[in-house]
Every structure is written in C-alpha cells, then in structure tokens.
Amino acid sequence: MTTLLQSFNARTGAPHPEALSASSSQDIDDSVRAAHQAFEVWGSSSGAQRAALLRALAEALEADRDALVPWADLETALGAVRLSGELDRTCFQLRRFADLAERGVPFETLDDPAVAGAPPVGHPAMVRQRVPLGPVAMFAASNFPFAFSVLGGDTASALAAGCPVVVKAHPGHPLLSRRVFGLIQQVLQAQGLPAGLVGMVQGAGVDVGVALIRHPLIAAGAFTGSTRGGAALQAEANARPRPIPFYGELGSINPVLALPKALAARGAELATTLAGSIALGCGQFCTNPGLIVLLDDPESDAFIEQLTRALAAQKPHPMLTAGMKSAFDAGVRQMMDQGALALLAAQGAAPAPGPHLLQVSAARFIERAALREEVFGPASLIVRAASQAELLAVLAAVGGSLTVTLWGADDDTPENQALVRAATAIAGRVLFSGVPTGVAVTAAQQHGGPWPASSAPMTTSVGDAALDRFLRPICLQDAPAWLLARHGVPC
Incomplete structure (x- = not known):
C-alpha cells in the first residue's frame, strides 16, 4: 500500500x-x-x-x-x-x-x-x-x-x-x-x-x-x-x-430544460441565476447544472446571449486539487472534440479555471455518449432541440441524473405532462423553479437517481x-x- x-x-x-x-x-x-x-x-x-x-x-x-x-x-x-x-x-x-x-x-x-x-x-x-x-x-x-x-x-x-x-x-x-x-x-x-x-x-x-x-x-x-x-x-x-x-x-449532469414561455417572462433573471449556479463552488457540486436544454426559438437565442454575458462575469476560485483541474480541462476538450462549439472559454486566473459554455445540437448529443459524461467544474453544455420530440429524446439519452429542472412547465398540457414523465423517469428530484445546486436536508428529500446518478x-x-x-x-x-x-x- x-x-x-x-x-x-x-x-x-x-x-x-x-x-x-x-x-x-x-x-x-x-x-x-x-x-x-x-x-x-x-x-x-x-x-x-x-x-x-x-x-x-x-x-x-x-x-x-x-x-x-x-x-x-x-x-x-x-x-x-x-x-x-x-x-x-x-x-x-x-x-x-x-x-x-x-x-x-x-x-x-x-x-x-x-x-x-x-x-x-x-x-x-x-x-x-x-x-x-x-x-x-x-x-x-x-x-x-x-x-x-x-x-x-x-x-x-x-x-x-x-x-x-x-x-x-x-x-x-x-x-x-x-x-x-x-x-x-x-x-x-x-x-x-x-x-x-x-x-x-x-x-x-x-x-x-x-x-x-x-x-x-x-x-x-x-x-x-x-x-x-x-x-x-x-x-x-x-x-x-x-x-x-x-x-x-x-456522477450527474443535472439537465435544466428552459421553455420559451419562461424565457420570455424572465430570461435575463434566469440567466443570471443559472450563471451563478454553474460557477458556484467552482462548479464542484454534484448538482451542478451541466446541461441546458433549449428549443430552437428566438427566446432561446436571446437567453444564450444573456447567459454567456452573465457567466463571463463569474470568477470561480481554484479547484479542490490540481488533479481535478486537469480532469476539468480534459473534460472540456473532450466535449469540443465530440463536436461541441465553445461559446465561452474564459481563461481564469491560474490556478482557478474560467467558466465555460458550449453548445451542440440535440442530434449530436444523442449520438455521442461522451457528451453525456459529467464535467466536474464550472462548465455547462447547451443542447438545442428542434421539437418537443427532441426534448424528450435528449432527456431519455441522459439515462440517469440526480436532478432535472423544468422551467416553464406550469400549465397542465399534454406537452408538459410528457416532459414531467420524461424527467421523473431519469431523476431523483425534479425542480420547477430555481436551480438544482443546494440540497435541503428534510423529510421529503431524494438525493439519488437512476444510474449513473x-x-x-x-x-x-x-x-x-x-x-x-x-x-x-x-x-x-x-x-x-x-x-x-x-x-x-x-x-
């Protein structure tokens, strides 16, 4: 030994x-x-x-x-x-x-x-x-x-x-x-x-x-x-x-699915909140929002711009260990090697990493298993879906997560019911407001989920x-x- x-x-x-x-x-x-x-x-x-x-x-x-x-x-x-x-x-x-x-x-x-x-x-x-x-x-x-x-x-x-x-x-x-x-x-x-x-x-x-x-x-x-x-x-x-x-x-990538209705009402506010969650604790939370799922929509375009600006303003502190920093850098590189486009790749002040934001199509995300691996640190991957069916397919591809967050699923519609079914199928906790970072110690808490969560x-x-x-x-x-x-x- x-x-x-x-x-x-x-x-x-x-x-x-x-x-x-x-x-x-x-x-x-x-x-x-x-x-x-x-x-x-x-x-x-x-x-x-x-x-x-x-x-x-x-x-x-x-x-x-x-x-x-x-x-x-x-x-x-x-x-x-x-x-x-x-x-x-x-x-x-x-x-x-x-x-x-x-x-x-x-x-x-x-x-x-x-x-x-x-x-x-x-x-x-x-x-x-x-x-x-x-x-x-x-x-x-x-x-x-x-x-x-x-x-x-x-x-x-x-x-x-x-x-x-x-x-x-x-x-x-x-x-x-x-x-x-x-x-x-x-x-x-x-x-x-x-x-x-x-x-x-x-x-x-x-x-x-x-x-x-x-x-x-x-x-x-x-x-x-x-x-x-x-x-x-x-x-x-x-x-x-x-x-x-x-x-x-x-490991868990904790998808945040933001529908146009929510983004139209509070896009700037949600972008600021989400940026803080991505960078919180230098992204070293098991509930860090590593995946953001958006429909191809003008509201989503505006939200991405708002999120990029808000995340660029974040200043993460050093990571827990040098090994984790190396693993974080390797994880970001792997996402890019798999076809993800870097929207933000801040350098940070060594040894602290800068925040990263990447984007990929739903089809590529579903096709490439490597894009669904957890990147432990201040980074998140945006997945753009062309339809409700693709939204559901993206969640199914995740397989298992500690959390899924659904912004904008407030009305009782067949589409929202389908999203809730898809979220509960893969997560231990489903949120309808707020961000997944922060796990309350209480009677109803469920901190777990299907593999690999x-x-x-x-x-x-x-x-x-x-x-x-x-x-x-x-x-x-x-x-x-x-x-x-x-x-x-x-x-």
Missing part, C-alpha cells in the same frame, strides 16, 4: 510540511474489527443513547469552528463563509438524525395480529421491524469537507440506525479529517462509548478503499464521488464471497430517509412477550 499521504494548499499547490502515513492493511483490519466489536453495544442502543452521541458530536464541531474552518479552507479553497455555513449544515444533519433516533424512527414496527383460520386468510401473529446492518464503510467526498465527509450525512444516518462507521477519509483534506476524527474520539471517550464506534483510515491510492470494502466484517458501503470510482467500489462489493449493499452517489436509486443519501439504507427489515412470527416489549429495539 501507499505509505505517505500529503496535504496541499489548494490555492498555491504548496505541500504542507507534515507528511502523513497512509493506513496499512493492519490499520484497516484493526479499525474494522474494532467497529465490529462496537456493534455488539451500539446495535442494541436506545434512541436516547444515539441522540446523545449525535448531539455531542455537533457541539464538538461548533466548539472547534475557529480551527476547523481555516484548515478546511487551506485544503479546499472553498472560502471561510461557505465552509462555516457547511459546518452549520453538518451540525443540523447530526441533530436531525438525533431527533429521528430519539423519536424511535429506527425502531418503528408494523404489527400484523394473528387471524384465525386456514391460509391464505388465516396467519400467525407477525411483527415487522428493522435491525441495523453492522459496520459501514463510509467514503468521504472531496467537495464537501464537512457535510459529506468524516461526520457527514452518511456517518450521521448510519450511527442513528445503530451502525458503527469506518470512514475512508478523502485525501484532498487529510489534516482536516484527522482533526475532526480527534474530536470524535474525545466525544466517544467522554460518553464511555467504544473508540471503535467511529474509525478512520486514510490513503491517496485506491488500495485503502478496496481493502476496506473487501473486509469480511464490513456490512455496507456508502460513497459520494465519481462514477468511475463508485462503479469500481460497487464491483468490489458485489464480488465479495458475501456481497453487501453499496450506496453510491455518483447513483448505484441504488431506491435510496437517498440526503434527508431523513437516508437512515433506511442501514436498516434491514425482519419479521418476528409468534414472538414472545418479552421480545415484543422491546418495541423494535434489537437485542
């Missing part, structure tokens, strides 16, 4: 003087075995115990804000304001899952009393409840160093479900990850909980992640990142002698239902009174 791990200044590329050691095979095995031992305690913990831990973790993050935010900014260049807000969101997630655990959501049961008589009408007494899966391998994301990282939503929801977690920290912010992990260990010690309840491994290569997902005591995997990386880990999860569920939130489109990685990923249904038939008296809390 790789033996060294290096932190870099995201703005200058300068390495931090402290070299870190990557986790060895023994480190990984020790972390997983410690999580497995902790599961004996945590799997049968009460909602109150889980809530107390999650709230204490939120308090620890808030208390260390003045140190955590500068470390995060150094390693990601995302800016102190954005990162402080993300820390708030992370604490909100922790407390929300604490509330769910305290309310007994993980322990909800379905009572199906016995019915006298022969089958199929008659049946024994049955109770359906859920049990936690076991230790979860959690793969932290690069672009959200708090909210999708060591103490992010996957960790919070797994702990609320009764599952220990072993985090594979992202190599883009190793020093921040180490500090957050130190806070976790302090909280666990203060509450008298096993240190192995939350473990962490690190490494810049793929070997650490592969070893973690292969470990026979890991019961599930949760991942946020690229389609390529997620697909590789999912293959490993499926290839195990005993396959495990793998919940990957992967996610590996398990029936689940969400954001919102209350994220808890469900780490709970397995089980039926208790003719259970004794003492077991039913536990009200869904596992033994």
Whole structure:
C-alpha cells in the first residue's frame, strides 16, 4: 500500500510540511474489527443513547469552528463563509438524525395480529421491524469537507440506525479529517462509548478503499464521488464471497430544460441565476447544472446571449486539487472534440479555471455518449432541440441524473405532462423553479437517481430517509412477550 499521504494548499499547490502515513492493511483490519466489536453495544442502543452521541458530536464541531474552518479552507479553497455555513449544515444533519433516533424512527414496527383460520386468510401473529446492518464503510467526498465527509450525512444516518462507521477519509483534506476524527474520539471517550464506534483510515491510492470494502466484517458501503470510482467500489462489493449493499452517489449532469414561455417572462433573471449556479463552488457540486436544454426559438437565442454575458462575469476560485483541474480541462476538450462549439472559454486566473459554455445540437448529443459524461467544474453544455420530440429524446439519452429542472412547465398540457414523465423517469428530484445546486436536508428529500446518478436509486443519501439504507427489515412470527416489549429495539 501507499505509505505517505500529503496535504496541499489548494490555492498555491504548496505541500504542507507534515507528511502523513497512509493506513496499512493492519490499520484497516484493526479499525474494522474494532467497529465490529462496537456493534455488539451500539446495535442494541436506545434512541436516547444515539441522540446523545449525535448531539455531542455537533457541539464538538461548533466548539472547534475557529480551527476547523481555516484548515478546511487551506485544503479546499472553498472560502471561510461557505465552509462555516457547511459546518452549520453538518451540525443540523447530526441533530436531525438525533431527533429521528430519539423519536424511535429506527425502531418503528408494523404489527400484523394473528387471524384465525386456514391460509391464505388465516396467519400467525407477525411483527415487522428493522435491525441495523453492522459496520459501514463510509467514503468521504472531496467537495464537501464537512457535510459529506468524516461526520457527514452518511456517518450521521448510519450511527442513528445503530451502525458503527469506518470512514475512508478523502485525501484532498487529510489534516482536516484527522482533526475532526480527534474530536470524535474525545466525544466517544467522554460518553464511555467504544473508540471503535467511529474509525478512520486514510490513503491517496485506491488500495485503502478496496481493502476496506473487501473486509469480511464490513456490512455496507456508502460513497459520494465519481462514477468511475463508485462503479469500481460497487464491483468490489458485489464480488465479495458475501456481497453487501453499496450506496453510491455518483456522477450527474443535472439537465435544466428552459421553455420559451419562461424565457420570455424572465430570461435575463434566469440567466443570471443559472450563471451563478454553474460557477458556484467552482462548479464542484454534484448538482451542478451541466446541461441546458433549449428549443430552437428566438427566446432561446436571446437567453444564450444573456447567459454567456452573465457567466463571463463569474470568477470561480481554484479547484479542490490540481488533479481535478486537469480532469476539468480534459473534460472540456473532450466535449469540443465530440463536436461541441465553445461559446465561452474564459481563461481564469491560474490556478482557478474560467467558466465555460458550449453548445451542440440535440442530434449530436444523442449520438455521442461522451457528451453525456459529467464535467466536474464550472462548465455547462447547451443542447438545442428542434421539437418537443427532441426534448424528450435528449432527456431519455441522459439515462440517469440526480436532478432535472423544468422551467416553464406550469400549465397542465399534454406537452408538459410528457416532459414531467420524461424527467421523473431519469431523476431523483425534479425542480420547477430555481436551480438544482443546494440540497435541503428534510423529510421529503431524494438525493439519488437512476444510474449513473447513483448505484441504488431506491435510496437517498440526503434527508431523513437516508437512515433506511442501514436498516434491514425482519419479521418476528409468534414472538414472545418479552421480545415484543422491546418495541423494535434489537437485542
């Protein structure tokens, strides 16, 4: 395995003087075995115990804000304001899952009393409840160093479900990850909980992640990142002698379909809003609007001019890593090689990329699969369609997306119904106003979608239902009174 791990200044590329050691095979095995031992305690913990831990973790993050935010900014260049807000969101997630655990959501049961008589009408007494899966391998994301990282939503929801977690920290912010992990260990010690309840491994290569997902005591995997990386880990999860569920939130191009009616009413306003969304966070959002679908229409022509001017005024900050900047440049070149015309190719101020806007016909977009690949960064591809049928064909060609945005589908018409059907067929979330960047942590949220947006489109990685990923249904038939008296809390 790789033996060294290096932190870099995201703005200058300068390495931090402290070299870190990557986790060895023994480190990984020790972390997983410690999580497995902790599961004996945590799997049968009460909602109150889980809530107390999650709230204490939120308090620890808030208390260390003045140190955590500068470390995060150094390693990601995302800016102190954005990162402080993300820390708030992370604490909100922790407390929300604490509330769910305290309310007994993980322990909800379905009572199906016995019915006298022969089958199929008659049946024994049955109770359906859920049990936690076991230790979860959690793969932290690069672009959200708090909210999708060591103490992010996957960790919070797994702990609320009764599952220990072993985090594979992202190599883009190793020093921040180490500090957050130190806070976790302090909280666990203060509450008298096993240190192995939350473990962490690190490494810049793929070997650490592969070893973690292969470990026979890991019961599930949760991942946020690229389609390529997620697909590789999912293959490993499926290839195990005993396959495990793998919940990957992967790549997405998040189409924004703008109809002439909406553009005629608010074209300039929508162009400004969309330009800000494309460049937000240097385009490093999983919900970044990478595809703009327009009809061939004078309103669309005017909108493209407005969007080009608005996007040219954006000044993205440096990308998270030099490797991501190289991948972004390669992705833009690939779109041009596939026939996309560059409408805007701003140079930016090194090492920050400039925003890019490209255009292609619907026919070419449908024909060339390479044009449908995610370009992670401040770029968007305009697809011009000649008809309603081509609009539908473009959405079908996307295949799977976290989001689809429909501007102008406000009236109940056969055409709009067809667009809504097409959007819901490929997306986990359909918007009718606003932009897709920004994912609310709430009860109705669905952050997932058909492949390649996610590996398990029936689940969400954001919102209350994220808890469900780490709970397995089980039926208790003719259970004794003492077991039913536990009200869904596992033994």
